[in-house]
Amino acid sequence: MSVNQSLKPITIKINNSGHIEIGGCDSVELAKKYGTPLYVIDEKTLRGICRDYKEAFKDYPNIKMMYASKALCTSAITRILDEEGFGFDTVSQGEIYTVYKSGVDMSKVLFNGNNKSRKEIELALELKVGRFSVDNFFEAELLNKIAQEKGVNADILLRLTPGIECHTHEYIQTGQIDSKFGFDLTQVDKIVELIKNKYKNLTLKGVHAHIGSQIFELKSFSDEVEILIEEIERINKKFGLELDEMNIGGGLGVKYTEYDCPPDVKDLAKAVAEAMNKHSVKMPTIYIEPGRSIISTAGVTLYTVGSSKEVDINGVTKRYVAVDGGMADNPRPSMYQAEYVAEVANKPNEPKNEKVTIAGRYCESGDILINEIELPKLEQGDIICVYNTGAYNYSMASNYNRVEKPAMVLVNSAQSDIIVNRESLDDLISHDNIPSRLRKE
């Protein structure tokens, strides 16, 4: 079983105090020491999935693992991924800068995105990122122009839309034809011709696709590999090129609830190999860009229980219990109807005999973290531990309602270290400016 198939971090257990322990740390103590809401990242789980990926793909001669940093991009997380030998898929100058400042060899970085600005392209060229994934005609022209001005060359992949519809939430599907991302297959010849004949500062290395996120069906990946390899063969033949790089994106799912059955990373590697073996071409360099499956399982969020309310719905009592976080630290339930599992960190062994709805603290009816979950009877001050919050939680967090973003700690072998400081009230106003005519003397 690979780590992405686990509902909880691999170090989770119940300790002698009867509390949930993660990375050897008592979660109730973590909540006390650092406050809540608190993002907790378990280093062993994170390194475990990195090793699962490396092991699964070890027979590939040319495999490049790139962590999709959009899932969670902080300096300490970047350091761990770098130590594990991963490169980085980045989509903004903020991600590029974070990775750069963490000491990463920038040739291992790919810059991706459907509307890269001049400023971002300039920075990426100055820092010498290894690959640009060129998304559209406008970008190809702009990138070539800026590279020309700087007298440098950019090595590129072409982002393609392979026309694959996979079964996941509509908002996180990206490979279908009606998508804002990439060139559709009818546009490929035109862009290759432009690169070959006009864009002299671009060197085409290969193709790139990403078909979606939270995918459970391996067939979607093998279909994608086949389409990409056929496209490489076709382009090489038609244009006399020697493209030999194929980036298959990310997308492998994780287990948010007992009902989710994501595939083992080994089976993903097998599916990719089988699809490749149907073709007699020289094995290209394969890039794989997982985000969620790398970091999701390693993360939990701790919240403190506050108010509660009971409503009578046609004679049935429904209990809402509010916690001190919600849609600003985890927007996924309200954005994608995402489901999560939670336990009570200070009394995980007590019988789960109450059905409750865990509500957030934000001023919106839709701010519900978990709808109807069976938990021990909740009281004010209890600590709730929500699982699988490592990916797309902090990275999509906001300051809605002018609430400070939570802190993040890294736990390992009974040690806990702050890797993101909790925002302060002064942080919240630090970017504000009052024009002099409005200032109060």
Ligand code: LLP
């Ligand atoms: N590569 C590319 C080009 C991508 O666009 C993405 C994700 C990935 C790799 C990583 O995919 P992953 O392995 O994480 O599935 N905010 C949404 C997910 C959006 C994913 C966008 N692209 C969510 O919370 O579910």
